[in-house]
Amino acid sequence: MVTIATWNINSVRLRMGQVERFLSEQAPDVLCLQEIKTREELFPHAAFEALGYTHRVVHGQKGYHGVATVSRIPLREFSRHDWQDNGEARHVGVELLGPAKGLVIENVYIPAGGDVPDREANVKFGQKLDFLGRMTRWADALDRPTLILGDFNIAPLDCDVYDHKALLKVVSHTPVEVETLGAFRDAHGWVDLGRQHIPAPERNYSWWSYRSYWREKDQGRRLDHMWASPELARESRAHRIVEETRRWDQPSDHVPLVTEFSI
């Protein structure tokens, strides 16, 4: 059995205490973090080492973005894509060694895309769609079982947001984003593990704004995902969203996802 988790931590240095609590309570073998907001030299390696997460691959940058995959089972860095083609640290891939030898885990932080859902008026929205386009061409050529996970910054299903109609023009849930993410899914036949285990239309949010008027009304969105190759999806045995972390002191605005695989 291998347990894999993903969490947009929104500054790993600020929230290392919460990461420690999460690791002790959920005990994943592998944890993929997004928005670590630090360069690799300042990543809290010693704290992870002390917890037994002795295998770490960090793709950081100063102040913004950044991803890291830490593990208590052996792994090696496998890939490092720049799907936005602008130097930002938004992806790192690893290949597990040891008990789950050969499993590839792609840790990705898809750009948020700015405020205006129009690539002519908003460069960031175009970059988000282009990022997905490059991911799709990559997925089309994939030839081995893979788990891709992280902060996708898109809530694809109507029931992945608190009010589908109200959010149709809000970046993260616009039809063009949902369609573009759908093309990525179809390029490889990815299986959305969140919905395999918690079928639509059940509530399944992973993000709530820091703004109180959204949080207090449970106006969440499902922006974080774990998608598996079809043969790997058949090995997934349990999946959970650890929603309680959103109620901890000084929390990340995202909560972790955890999946157990029988491999």
Place this chain on the structure above:
DNA sequence: ATGACTGGTGATACCAGA
């Protein structure tokens, strides 16, 4: 419906997040 949030920074205003 969404303004009243949060983190990082050669920073004590501004950018970015979504």
